[in-house]
Amino acid sequence: MQTTHYLDDLSVGQRFGSGRRRVDADAIRRFAAEFDPQPFHLDDAAARDTLFQGLAASGWHTAALTMRLFVDSEFQPAGGTIGAGLDGLQWPRPVRPGDELHLETEVLEIRASKSRPEQGMVKARVTTYNQNHEAVQIFVANLVVQRRPA
Amino acid sequence: MQTTHYLDDLSVGQRFGSGRRRVDADAIRRFAAEFDPQPFHLDDAAARDTLFQGLAASGWHTAALTMRLFVDSEFQPAGGTIGAGLDGLQWPRPVRPGDELHLETEVLEIRASKSRPEQGMVKARVTTYNQNHEAVQIFVANLVVQRRPA
Numbered sequence: 001m002q003t004t005h006y007l008d009d010l011s012v013g014q015r016f017g018s019g020r021r022r023v024d025a026d027a028i029r030r031f032a033a034e035f036d037p038q039p040f041h042l043d044d045a046a047a048r049d050t051l052f053q054g055l056a057a058s059g060w061h062t063a064a065l066t067m068r069l070f071v072d073s074e075f076q077p078a079g080g081t082i083g084a085g086l087d088g089l090q091w092p093r094p095v096r097p098g099d100e101l102h103l104e105t106e107v108l109e110i111r112a113s114k115s116r117p118e119q120g121m122v123k124a125r126v127t128t129y130n131q132n133h134e135a136v137q138i139f140v141a142n143l144v145v146q147r148r149p150a
Numbered sequence: 151m152q153t154t155h156y157l158d159d160l161s162v163g164q165r166f167g168s169g170r171r172r173v174d175a176d177a178i179r180r181f182a183a184e185f186d187p188q189p190f191h192l193d194d195a196a197a198r199d200t201l202f203q204g205l206a207a208s209g210w211h212t213a214a215l216t217m218r219l220f221v222d223s224e225f226q227p228a229g230g231t232i233g234a235g236l237d238g239l240q241w242p243r244p245v246r247p248g249d250e251l252h253l254e255t256e257v258l259e260i261r262a263s264k265s266r267p268e269q270g271m272v273k274a275r276v277t278t279y280n281q282n283h284e285a286v287q288i289f290v291a292n293l294v295v296q297r298r299p300a
Contacts, residue, residue, distance in 0.1 A: 035215065035218045036221060037218075051232055061214075064185040064210045080200065086239040088236060089236040
């Protein structure tokens, strides 16, 4: 059973892992057909003549898979995983068919809310790695996290 | 027919519009079931007791729909829409069932590459609006764009 993390339970520097999720060519093409229908996300042959030099997942597919890994991960913010936004996001290398992704999350900052005493904000760096431990996506998220009820 | 935009065709302050895309409760639940299975994205009754106070789309669903609107929009970067990353992203308000989204994109910065003379980087702010012209997502993207062949 997973523990719920209230704002008060977290500390700067704390790290959380995740499970693993494999992405195959069919899933890459299916996501792309709906949300990012460009040749390098749809067809391996067409992708060879592009910057990607072969089929690659849409960055937004990587982001969506990251969210799924996060929701199922060891880090269970009280009130749910609710992002106000990101400070930045990079896709340093493409996700390829057959890649298996996992996350490492590090708490960077914790701030109680002045206007809403029942909650606070947590800044966390979420890095998505492939099976060779190469980073495929890095972002810093601003999460709304509930405080432990008095 | 859509025009292709080489780096050399773009100017700071240039703006592009998009088509419109409606999102219904089924699509919200379907995306959430695969990528963000939390109560406030899956079930209207369960969502009432959360921060969202009713069914809301996953922010990553909004991001994916934004990509689809972008790919189909007036802005057609040469070489395809390829993002190196984002400088920041905010979700100022939730996307609700029945919302109809559209984009406004503004070119903020254009930079030729020193190491790769055939391409450059474009910084662009992409704002996603609902049918009431309320911003539901704002990000600044760093796009790789090809230069016009000599």
